[in-house]
Every structure is written in C-alpha cells, then in structure tokens.
Amino acid sequence: MEIFFTILILTLMVSLSGVAARIIPFQIPLPLVQIAMGALLAWPTFGLHVDFDPELFLVLFIPPLLFADGWKTPTSEFLNHGREIIGLALVLVLITVVGIGYLIYWLVPGIPLLAAFALAAVLSPTDAVALSGIVGEGRIPKKIMAILQGEALMNDASGLVSLKFAVAVAMGTMVFTVSGATIEFLKVAIGGLLAGIAICWIYGKSLRLLSRWSGDDPATQTVLLLLLPFASYLIAEHLGVSGILAAVAAGMTITRSGIIRQAPLAMRLRANSVWQMLEFVFNGMVFLLLGLQLPAILETSVTQVEVDPNVDLWMLFVSVVLIYAALMIVRFGWLWTMQLISRRLLTKRPMEFSAYTLRDLLIASFAGVRGAITLAGVLSIPLYLTNGDAFPARYELVFLATGVILFSLLVGVIVLPVLLRGMPRMDKTAQRHELQMARAVMAGSAIESLYKMEERLTADVEENIDADLLKEISSRVIGNLRRRVDGKEDLDRSLLAESLERRFRVTALRAERAEVYHLRATQKISNETMQKLLHDLDLLESLLVEKEE
Template sequence: MEIFFTILILTLVVSLSGIITRILPFEIPLPLVQIGLGALLALPKIGLHVDFNPELFLVLFIPPLLFSDGWKTPLREFLRYVGEILALALVLVIITVVGIGYLIYWIIPGIPLVAALALAAVLSPTDAVALSGIVGEGRIPKKIMDILQGEALMNDASGLVSLKFAIAVAMHTMVFTIGGASLEFIKVSIGGLLSGILVTWGYSKSLRYIIRWSGGDSVIQTVLLLLLPFATYLIAEHVGVSGILAAVSSGMTIGQSNVIRHAPLAMRLRGNNVWTMLEFVFNGMVFIMLGLQLPGIVSTSIMQAKMDPTIQAWMLFVYVFFIYVALIMLRFTWLWLMKRISLRLMQKRPLVFSTYDIRDILIASFAGVRGSITLAGVLSIPLFLNNGIEFPFRYQLVFIATGVILLSLFFSFLILPLLLRGIVISDKTLQRMEERMARVVAAEVAIESLCKLEERLLNSQEENIDKQILNEVSAKVMGNLRRRIDDNSEAGNYSLAEDLERRMRLNVLRAERGEYYHLRAQQKISNETLIKLLHDLDLLEALLIERD
C-alpha cells in the first residue's frame, strides 16, 4: 500500500509541477522545479523517502523515453549528421572517459584509477530531454539540435558500456585490454541495434493478427505498443547486448516503417495521446527522483567526508565545480578541433561543424547537460567489491555526479538564453514551400484516385448510387483539391478559405456536441447513444485541429 501511495504522490507532484512553472512570476525551467519539489518531499518533516533501485529505474523509465525519442527522430536528419553524431557520441565519450578519468585520478587524493574512470564514464552521456526542458522546444538552431538529439540517443550506450567495463575491472571479473574492450563494445552496440530492429519487425508482422484477434479493440493494441520498448530492452539485455540502443533502434524503426501508418485510426489517436501523457509523467518522475535522492546524497556524503581524514567536506563542492568546468572545456575544445579538421582535411564533404562560429560552439558545449542516465549510472555502482570491501570512494562518486547534473542544468539555464539571444532559429519560407509542394502533389494524386473511384461506382451493379448525387459529391471534393493546385500565391485565397472552413466546421461540431448533451438531459437519447455520437465528433474535431 505504501508503494501505491508513493506512486500516486509522485504522479500528482509531476502534474502540479507543470502548473507551478506557469503561475510563478519568474521563469524557472520545469526540470529544476521538479528537482526542487523532489527535494522538498524528501525533507525529514515530510518524510517521503524512496529507495532508488538503479536497475528498476533503468528498466521502468529509460526504455519508453528513449523509444519515444527514437520514434520522433527523423531518420533523414540522423543519417545526414551520422558523422557528427559519431564524433560526439563515440569519440568524445572515449576521450571524456580517459581524459576526465585521469584528471579525477590526479585531483582527488587516493582515488583508484578504476573508480575515477567509472565516474568519468557516467558523466559522459548527455540528456536532450533535460536540455529541452531547460531552454524549451525550438529555441536552439536546428543544425545544432539535430546533432545534439542524435548524440544523446547514442552516447547513453557508449557511456554505460564504459561504466560496465570499469566496474568489471574493479570487481576483478575481467582483465581490461583495449582490443577486448573494443570488440565487446562493437558486439554490444551492433547487437543492441539489431535486437531492437528484429523485435520491432516481429511486432509489425504480428500486428495484423493482433488487430484481428482483438476484434479491432484499440485499447489492447495500444497497451501492446506500450509494452514494445520494455520487451525490446529486456530481450536485448537478456542476450547480452545494449538494451538502451535496442530501445532507440526500436523507436526509430517504428517511426520509419509502415506499422503505425497502417494501424487503425482509433489506435493511432489513442496511442499518440497516451504517449504524450507518459512522456510528461516519466520525464517528470526522473527529475523528481533526482530531487528525492538529493538530500540523502548530500548529507551522507558530507558525513562520510567528515569521517575520512584524507578529504574535507568543502573539497567535494570544489571537485564538482572543477570537473564540470573541465567537461565544458573538453567539449568546447573537441568541437573547435572538429571545425578545424573539417575545414582543412574534409573540404569535399565537410562536417556541419565547419559552419559553426564561436557562439555555435559555445551553445553546443553548454547544451551538453547531464541527466537521468548519469544519475542511474552512478547509483548502479555496487556498494561492495567481491572480497566484501566497500567500493572505493563510492560516496564521493555519487556526490560529484549529482553535483555535476545540477550544475549543468543550472548553468545551461543561465547561459544558453544569453547565447541564443538574437538568433533566428529557422526561416519558415522554405518550410512553407515544402508544405505547399507536398499538398499540390498529394492533391493531384487524390484527384486521379477520385476519378477512378467515381468510375468504379458508376459501373458498379451493387452500389446502385444515383448519378446526380455522385456527381455532386465528387464535384465538391474535387473542387477543393483543384483550388489547392491552382492557388500559386504564398498566402493565397485557398489557405484563407481552408482556414475559414475549418473554423466553421469546428463551430458546428461544438454546437452539435452541446445539443447532444441537451437531448440526453431531456432523456430523448440514451447515454450509450450520447457516447457514440460524442466519439464520432471527437474524431472529426481531432482531424480538424491537426490541420490548424
């Protein structure tokens, strides 16, 4: 019962956090508000203490969030920037693990090299979800954001695989060699990607049977879709490959395949609504969980630091700041080097980094915020080694990782708005031209299809449709399509007519909805009839709103 109440309280707090950010007289990013609310809940007088299980955290929150991010990631942009993404998600992660790891080993007295490398590994992944919560959607230039999103999708696996190696060496369960680690990384990464694709392919092949056996029930179909990222993650982990990359590749496969396109309309509508809700709740719970752990991490770390004669408590805060600055400087330096290398050695096919100016590099540097994967990774470090001895410097590692997460969120909130000031995010002209071209081409294909349908209906002996009615309806539909093709102006009469028609139809639907309720109140229709009529209106209204 206690777990049930805890889940209810966390869900309520997530919902209230969205309201709080809107009623505050000053702007605070949603992730920081949620972390603050979590810390308040963990105060002794309130007494909401949640034991953080890193394995459960990874299975419960990370697969659906990464699946959703992969679903929304355009494959065209991902493949276009695959070189830039690998430069950040793979090469920079390796440089971070080695460079920051040795820096930590050098500045913290007595820390073993393996522990320092483990801390550097959990600090290497970035979090695009946290970044969007900090600066908002559509604030960062597209040429930067597309790369940052692709990096965040891929570097989770490289960072956690590096952490796995460091822990295995510390536990004396493996001997580290560069060749062995490289082969293991390739196996885990490629295996994870293939696992996600195969599981999603199996789901897509069985979907038509699911639809048939479920009797067209969209609820069952939506629930099975929600289970897909969890199944993908668990299967990949069971066979010894990256579950994180499996969840990402599963989402991207769903987004690029015809699975959802050919799914029933009710499933698509319900699925989109459910995923939007789950994204908000799960993202919020991730940051609230961080806030819940924060007081305990700080108090435990300070208390243990006082008991440790080799370190003073205030030095922990210095380490946090120093390591965060080192991460920013390393990221800035690597981006600047990639710009120079691209300009000098890749003149035929330069990377997009070659177009970055200093402000773009600074934006990409401070946009590398740390989030949920870093927290889950550092808390997954075992308490004890195989010989029963405590894992060396574990409390310092947890404190420093948590501090770096908070600093990255805080400084991104302060600095990114200043760097983004005056930047024109995108020119809408090209987007409008693409949209108009697509509408015209689609209208031409639709007219051709409509003519074929009209001919079939006229020649059909079973339909028995009146020719005058058929011509009238066909002319009306075809007239709308021809206006779309003939209107060549950028903001022409067709767009105005379409907008007016949409507004009038919405007004009609809302009037009809009110009358249906009135008829039910007068007991002229039953409640079952009302529900059916309202459902039809909701589907029509959803289609009209999508065109807004």
C-alpha cells in the same frame, strides 16, 4: 499500500510541476522545478522516502523514453549526421572517460584511478530531454539540435558500457586490454542494435496476426506497443548486449518498418495519445526522483567527510565546478577539432560542423547537460567489492555526479538563453507555407483518384447509382479539394481562407456538442448515442486544432 501512495504522490507532483513552472513569476525550466519539488518532498517536514534501485530505474524509465526519442527521430536525418553523431557519441565519450578520469584522479584525494574512470564514464552521456526542458522546443537551431538528439540517443549506451568495464575491472571480474574492450564494446553495441531491430520486426509480424484474430482491437495492440521497449531492453540484456541501444533501435525501426502506418486508425490515435502522456509522466518522474535523492546524498556526503581526514566538503563543491568546466572545455575542444578536420580533410563531403560559427560551437558545448542516465549510472555502482570491502570513494562519486548534473542544468539555464538571443527561431510562417504546399499537391493527387473513381462507378452497371447523385457528390468533394490546389499560387490568401474556414467549423462543432448534451438531457437520445457523437466531434475538433497549431 505505501508504494501505491508514493506512486500517486509522485504522479500528482509531476502534474502540478507543469502548473508551478507557469505560475512562478520568473522563468524556471520544468526539470529544475521538478528537482526542487522532489527535494522538498524528501525534506524532514514531508519525509517522503523512495529507495532508489538503479536497475529498476533503468528498466522502468529509460527504455520507454529512449524508444519514444528513437520513434520521433527521423532515420534519414540520423544517418545523414552519422559521422557527427559517432564523433560525439563514441569518440568524445572515450576522450571524456580517459581525460576527465585522469583529472578526477588527480583533483580529488581518495578516489582511485578506476573509480575516477567510472565517474567520468557516467558523466559522459548528455540528456536531450533536460535540454528541451531548459530552452524549450524549437529554440535551438535545427542543424544543431538534430545532432544533439542523435548524440544523446547513442552516448547513453557508450557511457554505460564504459562504466561496466571500469566497475568490472575494479571488482576484479575482468582484466582490461584495449583489444578485449574494443571487441566487447562492438559486440555489445552491434548486438543491441540488431536485437532491437529483430524484436521490432517480430512485433510487426505479431501485430498483423493479432489484427486478423482480434478484429483490429486497438486496446490490445496499444498495450503490446507499450511493452515493446521493455521487451527490447530485457531481451537484449539477457543476451548480453546493450538493452539501451536495443530500445533506441526498436523506436527508430518502428517508423521505417511501416508498422504504425499499416496499423488500424483507432490504434494509431490511441497510441499517440498514450505515448504523449507517458513521456510527460516518465520525464517528470526522473527529475522528481533526482530531487528526492538530493537530501540523502548531501547528508551521506557530510557524514563521510567528517570521518575522512583527506576530504573537505568545500573541496567537493569546488571539484564539481572544476569537473564541469573540464567537461565543457573537452567538449568544445573536440567540436572545434572536428570542424578543423572537416574543413581541411573532408572538403568534398564536409561534416555539418564545418559550417558552425563560434556561437554555434558554444551552444553545442553548453547544450551537453547531464541528467537521468548519469544519476542512474552512478547509483548503480556497487556498495561493496567482491572481497567484501566498501567500493572506494563511492560517496564522493555520487556527490560529484549529482553536483555536475545540477550545475550543468543551472549553467544551461543562464548561458544558453544568452547564446540563443537574437538567433532566428523556427520560422512558423515558412512551415505553414510548406504545409499548405504539401496539402495542395496531396489534393491534386486526390482529385485525380476521384475522377477515376467517378468514371469507374459510372461504367459499373452493378452499382446502379443515379448519375445526377454521383455527379453532385463528386463535385462537392472535388470542389473542397480544388480550393487547396488553387491556393498553391497564393499561399497567404489560402492560409487566411483556411483559418477563417477553421474558425467557422470549430464554432459549428461546439454548437453541435452543446446540442448533443441538450438532446441527452431531454432524454431524446441514449447515453451510448451521446458518447458516439461526442467521440466523433472530438476527433474532428482535434484535427482542426492541430492544423491551427
């Protein structure tokens, strides 16, 4: 019962966090509001305590979030930026693990080298979700954001695999060699990607079979879709490959495979609504849980510092700042190095970095905030070694990782808005023109198909359709489409006409909805009829509102 109440409280807090972020007089990003609310709940006054199980956290939250990110990531853009993403998600992670690992070993007394490498490994993944919460959607230029999202998708796996290597060597269950680690990494990464693709393919085949047997039941198909990221992660982990990459690959494959495109309409509508809700709840839960852990982490650190003569609390706070600064210097230095390599050696097909200005490089550097994966990774470090001794300096690792997460979010809140000031936002007018042009082309194609259908129905004696009625219906539908085609020449006038038409239609729909309730109140229609009519009106209005946005 206690677990049930805890889940209800956390869900309520996630819902209220969005309201709190809007009513606070000054602008605070949603992730920071959720972290603060989590810390407040864990304070002795409220006393909410949640035992953090890193393995459960990884299974419950990370696969669906990465699956959703992979689903939304255009595969063509991801492949086009493949060199940039590999440079950041693989090479930069390795540089960070080695470089920052040695820095931590030299900087913080009492942390052995392998433990320092483990901390550097969990600090290497970036968090695109936290970044979007800080700056908002569409604020960072698309040429930068596309690479950052691809990097965040892939560096979670490389960072956690590096962590597993470091912990395994520290535990004495593995002997580190460069060749052995390279082979193991390739096996885990490539195996994870292949596992995700294969599981998604099997899911697509199963969905088609179920569609025949269940009669396109959207509830069953939506539940199966919800299980897909968990199945990808768990099966891949069972096979000894990367479950995180399997979830990412499944999300990216589902758009390319045509599974959603060929799914029944009811399933597509329900799946999109369900995933939007789950993304919001799961993202909020991640940062709430981070906040819930803060008081315990701080209390444990203070207690351990009191019995450890080699460490002072102020040294840990200073180390957080220095480690974060080193992470930003390494990140900026590698971005600048990749820019030089692209300009001098890749002149025929340069990377995107070659066109970056200094401000672009700084934005891409400070956009590398840390988040959920870093927290889950550091808390997954075992408490004891295989011989029963305590894992060396574990409390310091947890404190430093948590401090870097919070400090990176705070610096991002302050620095990124300054760097983004004056930069062009996403041009919604250009996007609307592009939409209008696409609709005009689509309408032209539709008109051609309607003329062919009209000819076919006129010649088909079995249909026995009145010629005047056929002409009237055909002219009415083609006339609506013709306005889109004519609007291609004057997009501004077409947009204005479409806006006016939308306003009239929304007004009419709302009047219809009010009349439906009146008919039900006067007992002229049944409840079943009312629900069907309201569902149809909601679908039409949602379509009109989406167009307006």
